[in-house]
Amino acid sequence: MGSLKLENIRKSFGQVEVLKGIDLEVEDGEFVIFVGPSGCGKSTLLRVIAGLEDASAGSVSIDGDEVDTVPPAKRGIAMVFQSYALYPHLTVRDNMGLGLKQAGRPKDAIAERIATASRMLGLDDYLDRRPAELSGGQRQRVAIGRAVVRNPRLFLFDEPLSNLDAALRVNTRIEIAKLHRKLNATMIYVTHDQVEAMTLGDRIVILNEGRVEQIGSPMELYNNPQNMFVAGFIGSPRMNFIEAALLGQTGARTVGVRPEHITVDRSRGDLKGTVLHVEHLGADTIVYMDCEKAGFLTVRLFGEHKFVPDETLFASPDSARLYRFDDTGAAITPPAG
Template identity: 65%
Template sequence: MGALSLSQVTKSFGATDVIKGVDLEVADGEFCVFVGPSGCGKSTLLRMIAGLEDVSAGEIAIDGARINDLAPAKREIAMVFQSYALYPHMTVRDNMGLALKQAGTPRAEIAQATDRAAAMLALDALMARRPAELSGGQRQRVAIGRAIVRRPKLFLFDEPLSNLDAALRVQTRIEIARLHRELGATMIYVTHDQVEAMTLADKIVVLRAGRVEQVGRPMDLYNDPDNTFVAGFIGSPQMNFLKGARLGLNSDTLGIRPEHLLPGGSRIQGRVSHVEKLGGETLAYVQAEDHGLLTLRMFGERDFAVDEALGLDFDPDRAFHFDAEGQRLR
């Protein structure tokens, strides 16, 4: 079991409030991702769950039991950091089994647990190596394996893919998703990368300035955002925001996803400022009269000339309407 509950959790450093009354429920076995821009409080919130930061007010509970005053080692939590935090003089096997050894676990049980984790992470052939002999992706797998052998109630990941190159990030992301399916464990994952959030999460928590802006399944946030912040943060390329009044609409702001903005038509006029041909899709950036820079996303290869005049249109049923404060009009 590993259900997590946060009730009016706050964190203050002196007179500065960095976490401002967070309420959250994470079900047993759920993969929950904290996402938001730098400084939004996502890593601080994760460290509070881990016991590495004190809670200024409110309550954190695992399976209904309050853990505010428990030491990190007593919380049945395993954490995977951005830095691998491996002991350089130890082999992969010894790094993975260290926590169990320190807990006095019999050698046979340690060997069984490390072998099981190694098999899950394709580390079998690397168990006698030291960290210096491993690639970045292999080191991160060892760090994940070290967490697995402890069989915690909660896995906490703090931007674990940030030090990997693009190809390894995709590969390791797939491995983490597979591990979640196999282990059925509760996982809390912090990232600033909304692509990681969309592809991994059962539930996304969008944070801004220490507050929860919206909680929901990835596609629910994408298709039904509560405000312009969530609408602009979830989705890559991000949503276009147009001036509703300039289009003769009642809403102050109109949101259109790049894939729902259509070339041709007379509703919006502009000029192409840049084109990115990505093979499977083409992105055209259009400097639009009255609306600023807009992004147009099209399937396949499309040809546009820089400074070409281009009219744009959109399906009104695909548009999102927001008021002057950025709140969704439904």
């Protein structure tokens, strides 16, 4: 079991309120992502769940039990940090089993749990090595393995892939997803990377300035953002925002359109612009345009397109894929498509 309930969690450091009333329920076995810009409070919230920070107000419950006064070691959680936090003088085997050894578990039980976690994470060939003999990705797998052997009620990940290069981030992301399916464990994962959030989470909690902006599945957030912040945060490249009147939209202040929902033409279209830069990515071409009153526009086209800087193009948003927002930035209606 590993359900989690947060009720009106608030956290202040002196006069600065970092968390401003967070409510959340996580079901047993869910993979939930906390995502948001730097300083939004996501890591602080994770530390409150872990017991590494005391909430200024509110309560944390795990499996129905309030744990606000329970020390971290007694909450049944395991954390994986951005820094691997491995002991350099210990082997992989000893790093993974140290927590169980300190807890006084029998040697045979420790060996069995290490063997199980090692098989899951592909660490069998590295058990007798020390951290200095491992790559960054291997070290992070050891850190994850150290969490797995504890058989916790909750796994907490605090930006675990930030120190890895792009290829290793993808590989380790896959390993974490596979691990979640094998263990059917409850996992809370903090990241600033919305691609990680979209590809890993059952649900995503989008935080901004200490508040929850929206909670939902990746595609719920992508297709039906509740406001401009969520619309601009989810999706890569980010959504374009255009003054509604420029596209003949009434009853809205701003319209949003994703880069992949815009077509371009050299002779006609809704918005005239000048090409600022072109990114040739092979499968896609990203075109950045200055569309005068409409402002900076990003267009994502499938395949290779031979546009060049300073070229004049006309951009046409798909009218069925427009998002409409009011004066406060709140969504008015979902797109018609």
